[in-house]
Amino acid sequence: MSPSPLAFLLQSAARALGGTRLLIDEPVSGITRLRLSSRTTRFNGMETAAYLVGPVLVDTGFVHAAAPLLSFLADRNLSAIVLTHHHEDHAGSCGPLAARNRCPVFLRNPDRRFDEGLADLKPYRRLWWGEPEPYAPDPMPARIEADSTTLLPVPIPGHSATHTALLDEATNAVFTGDLYITGGATAVMSHENPFESIASLRRIADLEPRVMLTGHALLVESPAASLRRKADAIESAANRVLSLHASGARVGEIVRRVFPHGRANDLFLEWITSGEFSRSCFVRACLGWAPTPEQRAAM
Numbered sequence: 001m002s003p004s005p006l007a008f009l010l011q012s013a014a015r016a017l018g019g020t021r022l023l024i025d026e027p028v029s030g031i032t033r034l035r036l037s038s039r040t041t042r043f044n045g046m047e048t049a050a051y052l053v054g055p056v057l058v059d060t061g062f063v064h065a066a067a068p069l070l071s072f073l074a075d076r077n078l079s080a081i082v083l084t085h086h087h088e089d090h091a092g093s094c095g096p097l098a099a100r101n102r103c104p105v106f107l108r109n110p111d112r113r114f115d116e117g118l119a120d121l122k123p124y125r126r127l128w129w130g131e132p133e134p135y136a137p138d139p140m141p142a143r144i145e146a147d148s149t150t151l152l153p154v155p156i157p158g159h160s161a162t163h164t165a166l167l168d169e170a171t172n173a174v175f176t177g178d179l180y181i182t183g184g185a186t187a188v189m190s191h192e193n194p195f196e197s198i199a200s201l202r203r204i205a206d207l208e209p210r211v212m213l214t215g216h217a218l219l220v221e222s223p224a225a226s227l228r229r230k231a232d233a234i235e236s237a238a239n240r241v242l243s244l245h246a247s248g249a250r251v252g253e254i255v256r257r258v259f260p261h262g263r264a265n266d267l268f269l270e271w272i273t274s275g276e277f278s279r280s281c282f283v284r285a286c287l288g289w290a291p292t293p294e295q296r297a298a299m
């Protein structure tokens with residue numbers, strides 16, 4: 001299918017801005033971190049990371065940064081590609097990489113990968129990251145073994161229905177995709193389920209990993225306390241949302257009371273993302289996904 005004129009324009013604009021960069025390091029012995037950015041994403045203070053663990057690649061960055069990643073991996077034989085989730089900033093280049101290596105791409109809930117704005121990417125997502133190359137995912141197995149590498153997938157829904165953490169058995173490092181981008185309760189995307197995110201954060205904290213490596217290249221040593229603090233902050237904010245709503249407050253008022261600071265920045269984010277990412281989305285998500293006490297206990 002040929003892209004729409006707007007998609008073509010934004011794709012061309014991102015290419016013209018260029019400045020694609022790949023930074024390589026080994027933050028944990030045996031794990032290569034591939035940090036990908038472009039002039040557009042650096043302007044926004046963002047980068048994404050792919051990780052090489054033996055012959056397994058965890059995530060593949062975004063399609064605008066495909067060239068340096070494919071070039072770096074040109075002489076390596078990948079046994080498998082594992083995606084922490086199917087968002088365009090992490091799944092961008094798995095199509096050409098899987099084709100070249102004739103290897104599987106593992107993804108949790110592959111049938112749900114177009115449920116979260118990927119079927120028709122908003123303009124800001126096309127400009128920053130671009131539309132992922134097509135690929136045919138296989139369901140996530142119970143464990144991924146290749147040579148001496150063993151990765152244990154752990155479901156972490158909330159940010160995405162396809163979201164999975166991967167625990168590296170050899171190093172006790174955990175790859176968490178977008179489970180933890182910053183601390184505290186923050187703006188979310190409109191499809192997210194904050195209650196599932198709370199449970200997912202605690203699930204990974206309970207594993208007591210030695211180090212957390214995130215989809216946006218953050219490294220946190222002994223991350224359990226940070227993960228629990230974030231879960232507590234989201235839970236506290238969500239409970240406040242439900243209590244204010246029960247007392248008759250509307251969404252706008254709830255946003256102002258639960259998030260008293262940084263309103264101008266949030267409104268800018270809401271505008272530039274066409275309403276897809278904001279604190280209002282967090283409030284609506286809390287109201288829409290509020291679980292019964294029984295459901296919450298079962299999470």
Ligand SMILES: [Zn+2]
Binds near residue numbers: 085087159178
């Ligand atoms: Zn994501």
